[in-house]
Amino acid sequence: MQLGYQASLQAPAFLATEQEERADGRIKDVSAQQDAILAAQERWGEGPELRDAIINLFRDCDVPLLELMSFLESSTDQTVIGHAFTGITLRFNDPSLQSLADAGDISSLIHASYHGKNFGDVLNIYINSAEKEEERLSRLQEAFTVLEQADFNSNPRLVPPLLRNLARNFSAKETPELLDQLIQGKFKLLENAEFQQTVLEALSNGSAVTALDHLAGYSEIADEAKWSLAHGALEFSQASLKNYVEDHPGDLVAKAVYAKKLLQQGFPETLRHLLHEEGFEESSAYGRRLGGQLWSHDARIVGAEARKNPEKVVRDFARGTSQFETCHLVTAVNEWMKADGEAAAQWVENEGINLPPEDRQFVAISYAREAAKQGEFDLAHQWADLILDEERKSRVMREIASKQ
Incomplete structure (x- = not known):
């Protein structure tokens, strides 16, 4: 040579x-x-x-x-x-x-x-x-094989800068056997989450969808690495990620990436359905994160609609015809109180108080905060007692205490 x-x-x-x-x-x-x-x-x-x-x-x-x-x-x-x-x-x-x-x-x-x-x-x-x-x-x-001799545990931060270029030698098409060995744990390097993500990011520079296909069904791959790879597929082609999600309905991480993209484009329903899939939001850090993003998205929409016609939005919640989670009733009631406090109070006295307790608690949150703001602390505590969710109740009680 x-x-x-x-x-x-x-x-x-x-x-x-x-x-x-x-x-x-x-x-x-x-x-x-x-x-x-x-x-x-x-x-x-x-x-x-x-x-x-x-x-x-x-x-x-x-x-x-x-x-x-x-x-x-x-x-x-x-x-x-x-x-x-x-x-x-x-x-x-x-x-x-x-x-x-x-x-x-x-x-x-x-x-x-x-x-x-x-x-x-x-x-x-x-x-x-x-x-x-x-x-x-x-x-x-x-x-x-040689790197198997090394001990990365003492300084795991060395792995990404050391092996980033090495990882870029990967291709899902060119090295399927080696990739299989990595995924199946035959190399301890894959135990390092940062290296795992580096390898999969490198794969995404070639054909991320091919890589996703290859990795489908491997529980050994961390959610963080799959998340990164799915984003690589999304950047290449939203349609290709959509097809992958349809072909692999069990890959909730890839589905979450796709649903997040649709949410950003103003189409929240895919994410809404995904968050209702059993165990997704509770078992996945991405589920919780996306749940928060969907909540923020819906809160903005409810707030905007309530500023136009608060009574209609509140009554939609009361009738169960709203497309949004009942927790957003707090936002609608707040806007109605600001627009016409007397009409809102009348509705609460005649109808709101008769809502199911799990829905009425959101009306109670609004009125407990308003009473505390006006210095009516006994009344604020009475409203707070109607809040069923302990976490929400504790939060409102802290707000009341901070104003006393």
């Missing part, structure tokens, strides 16, 4: 006598490496000859990778660092020079950064330098 650099460095004389360091023609010790760099600098100063010399020294030496990377960390010469790192990465262009399995202490390599360079850069170059697709996939497999 042509590596792009020809050896232009003649070995310094002192190295020729140190056969124990160069038993096979390669430098085997970092101190000898440093001496060779100094000799090259003295001979060529700066320029392409020095560049090629340093690149070849690091490409062709037999020093453990960890020691070479540590050398980069200790060096202050940015020119040398740049050329040395090029040489280190070039040695991974050719498996005959050194395989990933010979890299040394993987955990130490991963947990360090060398003037902005890290082992992830080496991995990515190693994988993508393969001339054939089957070789690239083989190297990708090897990279994951």
Whole structure:
């Protein structure tokens, strides 16, 4: 394989006598490496000859990778660092020079950064330098196998920056077997939620819908990762995500992403139906979040309608003909009190008080707050006693207490 650099460095004389360091023609010790760099600098100063010399020294030496990377960390010469790192990465262009399995202490390599360079850069170059697709996939497999030796638990934040580029080697179409192994837990890397999400985000850069199809039914994939992937599909095509949701009705996370998009477009009914699916809102953080978004959406609509005709909106709630949850009756009653307090009070006295207790509590919330605002605290407490929902009641009681 042509590596792009020809050896232009003649070995310094002192190295020729140190056969124990160069038993096979390669430098085997970092101190000898440093001496060779100094000799090259003295001979060529700066320029392409020095560049090629340093690149070849690091490409062709037999020093453990960890020691070479540590050398980069200790060096202050940015020119040398740049050329040395090029040489280190070039040695991974050719498996005959050194395989990933010979890299040394993987955990130490991963947990360090060398003037902005890290082992992830080496991995990515190693994988993508393969001339054939089957070789690239083989190297990708090897990279994951080697990384199994690393312990990410001590610093999980390292995983996304280290492996983001590596993850972008994925494609749901190209690497189904490797992806299956990841999903099925054969690699402990997938236990790291951030890495899992990084991999799936990378998949979404190719064909997110294909990736979703591939992942359907895998409970091992975290909701956060599926959420990110579904957004990738949505950005590509809303119609494709719609088709996926219709074909996979059990994927509530993807369905939630689609329903959220429809809500933003002014069509809340899909989300409304989804939130009524058994267990969705209670078991999913996204269910609770979307429930809040739907509540805010409906509150805005009810408020706008009530400002136009509060009596009609209130009576729709009382008759059970409103499309909105009864909790929004609070908003409608508030608007009626502001528009015509006497008419609202008359309705409450004649009709509102006879509503079912679970509906009447929302009228009580409005009047408890209004009484407290006017300093009628005994009356406020009487209204508050009609609130059945303990969480809402506690909230109103705190509001009353704050005004006393």
